[in-house]
Amino acid sequence: MFEQLDPPAEDPILSLTVAYRDDPRDDKLDLGIGVYRNAAGATPVMAAVREAALRIAEEQDSKSYVGLAGNEAFNQALTSLLLSGTPALDRAATIQTPGASGALRMLGELIAYARPGARVWISRPSYVNHQPVMEACGLEVREYPYFDPDSKRVDEAAMLAQVAELGPEDVLLLHGCCHNPTGADISWESWQAIADMAERQGFLPFVDLAYQGFGDGLEGDARGLRHLAERLPELLIATSCSKNFGLYRERTGAAIVIGESLAHAQRAKGHMQRIARATYTMPPDHGAAIVARVLNDDSLTQQWRDELDGMQQRIVRLRQQLVTAFRDASDSDRFDYFASHRGMFSVTGLSNEQIAHLRQDHGVYVVGGGRVNVAGLSESRIDKLVEAFLAVGA
Ligand SMILES: Cc1ncc(COP(=O)(O)O)c(C=O)c1O
Incomplete structure (x- = not known):
């Protein structure tokens, strides 16, 4: 039955994650899949979520x-x-x-x-x-x-x-x-x-x-x-x-x-x-x-809101730091759009050729269409991103 099937099309974002994982370069940079990462590059379990999960584990008496x-x-x-x-x-x-x-x-x-x-x-x-x-x-x-x-x-x-x-x-x-x-x-x-x-x-x-x-x-x-x-x-x-x-x-x-x-x-x-x-x-x-x-639970809600606000403020800061770093390195304001965008992503306008060069020459992984996950970036990697973007002519 299955021999007649066409090879399925790859998911563009999930296949990028696999290619990134298999890249041996130490200084590679993943700007692909949409997850938030903290300054250490991790996607942690939120403290309010962990506390709620522990309480559930202790108190739940059925999996019906x-x-x-x-x-x-x-x-x-x-x-x-x-x-x-x-x-x-x-x-x-x-x-x-x-x-x-x-x-x-x-x-x-x-x-x-x-x-x-x-x-x-x-x-x-x-x-x-x-x-x-x-x-x-x-x-x-x-x-x-x-x-x-x-x-x-x-x-x-x-x-x-x-x-x-x-x-x-x-x-x-x-x-x-x-x-x-x-x-x-x-x-x-x-x-x-x-x-x-x-x-x-x-x-x-x-x-x-x-x-x-x-x-x-x-x-x-x-x-x-x-x-x-x-x-x-x-x-x-x-x-x-x-x-x-x-x-x-x-x-x-x-x-x-x-x-x-x-x-x-x-x-x-x-x-x-x-x-x-x-x-x-x-x-x-x-x-x-x-x-x-x-x-x-009022206190868990407050804790969660504070953690979420912290993530949101950090994304805004990362966006501003990107703009400053691009201004310093390129002597132009053409990357200011990073600060006017909201949330995890920005579309950068990179061509497919530039995206391929970013990946091959610099180990920087960007989704087709030029979407960058700003919320996946850590402060210490901003210079790497800026350098690679300017090197491919962004
Ligand atoms: C606009 C939009 N809708 C829906 C989803 C799917 O989210 P979920 O992981 O909750 O299925 C995403 C996730 O990237 C999204 O960006």
Whole structure:
């Protein structure tokens, strides 16, 4: 049966990780896969997460099944974290999913069931898995203009001109904050304009918020999402605890549906549970149990918030240090965009040839398309990055 299969295409980011691992050079530098690293180059377990895990290990008295929607205390706590202060909290229904990836899939399947023939609009460029997941759900995917490679900012006029054409058959997939891969986020004015247009034109916004707390803090990063939730009758949200709780491998996320009424949202939740049943049945418990512990204990919540703020501030500092180092070494301000971007990533505009040279000649690993993981850099490696970039003509 299998001899007739084509060789599968390699995942561009995961295969880069393997190539990096196999590179024997001591001074190699990984700017590829999206994980946060501290100054020592490690991706540590957060202290609040470790404490919650220890308490669970001591107190949990069963490993019996939880349920199709996962851990309901987690669902409630995470929904409040995202929608706190908005009346939409009372019209929201949530299922726990295996990461935001699982949430994207469940929500994509829900769209395909509720509105067969719907088109999902994603940014150009977008998170590498948006298109494959939506297409796997049988949905048509189209792109809206997003990134201006010259200014390294969002081309908001072009984006909004496309959004102005959308109607009731369209779903608009937005990055809630810390756009992956570009690092360029839309302005507050654009969030307002999108809410106005969705209200008038009837398209459905779908917000993927995988980095809450990494850009402008927990509240700042949810501001655009909360505005849509306040203004619109319906909204879809995919969220993740991979980055802000450092729970990457525990596969912890949630799919949230806001409906015109709680009854409508609950109906959508029931369908997502049915779809989950036929997919993985139940999400893994450990990460969600940890998050529920942290968010339902005041002192653990405070500890987690402090740790998360520390990570966010360090990313901002790294971005500023990069700009200073590039200014000093290149005598130009053409790398200042690093400081205006938010979250882990920046798109640098490097060509494929430059990316290949970085890897071969300097042991610097950058994803195709030129995305750099600033949050994976340590302070002591900034000079190496700057030197290598200038050597390949960036
Ligand atoms: C925009 C976006 N959505 C979803 C995900 C998937 O996150 P998770 O690890 O929670 O599945 C990522 C991870 O890189 C992402 O950048």
